Structures are given as C-alpha cells and as structure tokens.
Amino acid sequence: MTTPATLSYRSYLRWRRWSEAGFWVLVVGVNGTVNSVVAVLDRRRQGAQVPVWEPAVWEASSALMWLLVLIPAIAAFTARFPLHWDTWRRHLPLYAAASMALSLVHVAGMVALRVLAYASQGMEYDFGPWPRELAYEYIKDLRSFALIVLTMAGYRFLLRRWQGEARLLDVPDEGPPLEPVERPERFLVRKLGREFLVSARDIEWMQAAGNYVNLRVRGHDYPLRSTIAGIQERVDPRRFVRIHRSYIVALDQVASIEALDTGDARVHLKDGGVLPCSRRHRQGLRERIDGGAGG
CATH class of the missing domain: 2.40.50.1020 (LytTr DNA-binding domain)
Known part of the structure; x- marks a missing residue:
C-alpha cells in the first residue's frame, strides 16, 4: 500500500544527491566564512595588518579539500565500515587509522593550494614547523572527522526509518x-x-x-x-x-x-x-x- 510517507520518501529520493551535497556545501561554507572573519578580527585586534584575502585563502583551501575529497571519502568509508553496537570495537582501529590518513591528505592538499594562491600574488606561503603544525591540524581534523561520522550515521539511521527497516x-x-x-x-x-x-x-x-x-x-x-x-x-x-x-x-x-x-x-x-x-x-x-x- 502506498502511504503519504512512502510518497514523500520517493519524492525525496529524486533530490537526495542534491540535498546531501547542498547540506555539506552549506555547512562547510558557513564554517569557512565565520573562521575567515574571526581570523581577520583577531589579528587586527592584536595590531597586525593582515590582508583579507589571506584568511580567505586559508579557509577556502581547507574547505575545498573537505568538499571535493574528504567528505566523499568519509561517506564511502562509513558505508563500507558502518559503526553499530556489535561492530564498533572491531571497526574502531580502522577509524583511528582513517582519521590519520584523512588529516595527512587534508594538510597536503590545502598546503599545495595555499602555495599556488600565494605564488599568484608573488608571495611564498610558510606552513610553519611541520611536526608541530601536523599535530595541531590532526587535533582539529579528528574533531571534524568525528562530527561528520556521527552526522552521517544519524542521517542514515533516520533515512532507514523513513524508508522502512x-x-x-x-x-x-x-x-x-x-x-x-x-x-x-x-x-x-x-x-x-x-x-x-x-x-x-x-x-x-x-x-x-x-x-x-x-x-x-x-x-x-x-x-x-x-x-x-x-x-x-x-x-x-x-x-x-x-x-x-x-x-x-x-x-x-x-x-x-x-x-x-x-x-x-x-x-x-x-x-x-x-x-x-x-x-x-x-x-x-x-x-x-x-x-x-x-x-
């Protein structure tokens, strides 16, 4: 029997890919914009004159890596190795290894993009001491990775309930x-x-x-x-x-x-x-x- 819930679910399926992509573009875009504004305000409060384009490049390079590479990779990884009550202990080491690989790819990609952006302005980009900066970036990436995994798990749970499990x-x-x-x-x-x-x-x-x-x-x-x-x-x-x-x-x-x-x-x-x-x-x-x- 076709119910209103079934019809709404089927209607959503036609827009599912656009809805999912739009959600992540919105989340990453808002986060990057806020971080850029905060970075400019912090440095000006400290008396430093930082061109507005620099924080924009920092956040845009990170956002592009998340949207084009990392979020699709996390979606595929979590679909292949989902976390459930009976699997999380077995899959947890895989998630730990994935978080480290993700952070390395994130840092390498965004640094490469920043180098290109700075070169277009006749400048050189300095990432800083790699061991220290990698550790700092990993802490941030681990938090983002965990939030994305939880968001995807919750979304899939709700989708299965809507679809009928x-x-x-x-x-x-x-x-x-x-x-x-x-x-x-x-x-x-x-x-x-x-x-x-x-x-x-x-x-x-x-x-x-x-x-x-x-x-x-x-x-x-x-x-x-x-x-x-x-x-x-x-x-x-x-x-x-x-x-x-x-x-x-x-x-x-x-x-x-x-x-x-x-x-x-x-x-x-x-x-x-x-x-x-x-x-x-x-x-x-x-x-x-x-x-x-x-x-």
Whole structure:
C-alpha cells in the first residue's frame, strides 16, 4: 500500500544527491566564512595588518579539500565500515587509522593550494614547523572527522526509518514460534513508528548494500541488517536463487535471461527491471528456470 510517507520518501529520493551535497556545501561554507572573519578580527585586534584575502585563502583551501575529497571519502568509508553496537570495537582501529590518513591528505592538499594562491600574488606561503603544525591540524581534523561520522550515521539511521527497516522475527520468550525461524515466511518492517509484516513471497529480489541487504517489495526497498550470504541461507532455495555476488532474485519474477559476450548475463524481470547475472551463477540460474523450479 502506498502511504503519504512512502510518497514523500520517493519524492525525496529524486533530490537526495542534491540535498546531501547542498547540506555539506552549506555547512562547510558557513564554517569557512565565520573562521575567515574571526581570523581577520583577531589579528587586527592584536595590531597586525593582515590582508583579507589571506584568511580567505586559508579557509577556502581547507574547505575545498573537505568538499571535493574528504567528505566523499568519509561517506564511502562509513558505508563500507558502518559503526553499530556489535561492530564498533572491531571497526574502531580502522577509524583511528582513517582519521590519520584523512588529516595527512587534508594538510597536503590545502598546503599545495595555499602555495599556488600565494605564488599568484608573488608571495611564498610558510606552513610553519611541520611536526608541530601536523599535530595541531590532526587535533582539529579528528574533531571534524568525528562530527561528520556521527552526522552521517544519524542521517542514515533516520533515512532507514523513513524508508522502512526490515528485520527477522524474534523467537518468542515463551512457547514455540508460530512460523519457522530458520526459514522465515515473513519479515517485520518498522517505519516511522509503525510496524507491519512483509511476506517472503512478496520479495522480488535482494541487493547487498554494505552491512545491509535491500529487500525489494512491490517497487520499494526495505534494508535488512544482514549479509547477502547470510540471508541466502535463510530464504527458501526453491523460490530464490543467487545470480550475482550482490543479488538474489525470486525465480517467479524472472521473465528472460539475456546472454552477454563477456560470459555474464542480464536478468529481465516481469516488471521491466533488469538485474546483473555473473558468469559464475548464469548456468545455475538457467538450469533452475529450465527445470521449472520455484513454480
């Protein structure tokens, strides 16, 4: 059933990339502008005559590195290694190493940009003693890195709740379960404070997305905390088949298989969608289709 929340979510998806990019441009831009003004006022209060363009160059060089390199890298890194209650201890050393690598890239990039800017004015840029300045910059970058990671984690959490997040039904505290737990027939979906059940028979296909698997149900995706291999072991093998390292498809949704010169294939679905099929899984899928499995 299509609800107002579903329609608003789908509408947001059309503008999602622009909204996310605009948010970070606004945050970094406002921060850089404020820092530039504060730097000029501080130096004038101390009696130093600093051209306005210098603090602007300092902040602009840093902002460009954050917007063009570092924030996209953090987004990709946190999607690949998300922090959850059951993973944060294992991933924390990776985040510590990433923060140091990020700071080195940030400093190297902004210093290079400042050198070019100063050279255009016939001047030389002096970063200062590198060990001391690197330590100073790392402290600032670590704080920024932590804030960005927390912001992205919170945003993704809210987005999953808006989208609707699926999970397996729990074993009851008392008495036997009403349906098989190892081979679930339904999934519980939580969406904006509401809960409803989705039948496994309504799942059209599944796609791996980091530490989640998106369940496609009637044109809508519901993320489930699992690996693609983990959910493959739980769903009915008579109805679902692995076609790619990132995809599982319901056999009754397959309309045709298009072979490619590379040895891979495209799986055309009854709703007009197309999924990739790797050469490793192509023959197995064809055998299942030809054998009438899943009927």
